[in-house]
Amino acid sequence: MNVRKADFSGSWYPADPFECEDEINRFLEGAVSVSTPADELTGGIVPHAGWYFSGSIACNVIRCLKDEVPVDTFIIYGMHLHPGSPSYLMKEGAWETPFGEILIEETLAEELSARFSFKIEKQGSFTRDNTIELQLPFVKYFYENTKIVPIGVPPSNDAIEIARAVADISKQLGLRVKVLGSTDLTHYGLNYGFDPKGSGKSAVDWVREKNDRRVINAMLSMDPQLVISEALMNQNACCAGAAASAIATAKEFGAKKAEEIVYSTSYEKSPGDSFVGYAGVVF
Numbered sequence: 436m437n438v439r440k441a442d443f444s445g446s447w448y449p450a451d452p453f454e455c456e457d458e459i460n461r462f463l464e465g466a467v468s469v470s471t472p473a474d475e476l477t478g479g480i481v482p483h484a485g486w487y488f489s490g491s492i493a494c495n496v497i498r499c500l501k502d503e504v505p506v507d508t509f510i511i512y513g514m515h516l517h518p519g520s521p522s523y524l525m526k527e528g529a530w531e532t533p534f535g536e537i538l539i540e541e542t543l544a545e546e547l548s549a550r551f552s553f554k555i556e557k558q559g560s561f562t563r564d565n566t567i568e569l570q571l572p573f574v575k576y577f578y579e580n581t582k583i584v585p586i587g588v589p590p591s592n593d594a595i596e597i598a599r600a601v602a603d604i605s606k607q608l609g610l611r612v613k614v615l616g617s618t619d620l621t622h623y624g625l626n627y628g629f630d631p632k633g634s635g636k637s638a639v640d641w642v643r644e645k646n647d648r649r650v651i652n653a654m655l656s657m658d659p660q661l662v663i664s665e666a667l668m669n670q671n672a673c674c675a676g677a678a679a680s681a682i683a684t685a686k687e688f689g690a691k692k693a694e695e696i697v698y699s700t701s702y703e704k705s706p707g708d709s710f711v712g713y714a715g716v717v718f
Contacts, residue, residue, distance in 0.1 A: 616681025624709025
């Protein structure tokens with residue numbers, strides 16, 4: 436079987452399953468509350484930095500989506516792409532995690548690949564990318580038997596069309612689906628070539644209170660086009676296509692509101708002139 440190896444285990448998150456579980460249990464000690472019942476939640480937006488920086492946020496979002504009814508498939512949108520990038524799809528096999536392999540929902544992926552043009556990712560031919568992989572141990576841990584469809588989407592209208600088709604195909608196949616969009620927020624400082632407010636406390640406050648807040652508000656409005664345009668204009672989401680796609684798919688499944696459950700930055704863990712914002716959103 437085509438099994439994609441984990442590229443970031445042992446560095447961005449533990450490779451050992453027992454160490455992974457210990458980390459997850461620590462993340463859940465600070466568990467957040469959500470006003471919407473889990474069985475009404477269709478998905479969320481998660482960050483994808485190393486677990487030290489943003490693992491707690493991603494873990495709690497994914498845990499919030501769990502209810503008593505099994506989830507057949509997680510659709511996970513991600514990848515660092517620009518508006519002119521192609522879309523990417525892994526449509527067969529499995530992806531390695533410390534808790535065991537997580538299978539691809541091949542029927543859905545095949546139907547999707549018949550409707551749209553994708554660069555197909557395989558065991559020995561794929562783009563090394565953390566945005567989706569960092570979520571997989573959480574998905575496997577909380578939803579042991581679920582499958583996934585990992586999709587890389589650029590910040591463009593093509594992403595939104597793909598997202599709507601994902602919902603349409605899932606409904607036709609009778610799958611119970613939940614969806615994730617993987618994106619970090621503002622990458623600020625000289626390390627990222629973006630420092631319009633200089634450095635120091637005023638720059639940190641600007642990112643927290645202004646720049647990140649603009650794109651989070653776009654997410655909370657559940658407007659996929661606004662998320663993309665906001666991110667392209669203000670550089671406040673590195674994978675806006677993923678966030679927009681998650682929202683578009685969730686809306687097709689009936690989601691009508693979004694809720695921010697946590698916000699943080701890497702500055703809290705490692706103060707410096709270069710830092711990144713993270714948000715956890717459910718809908």
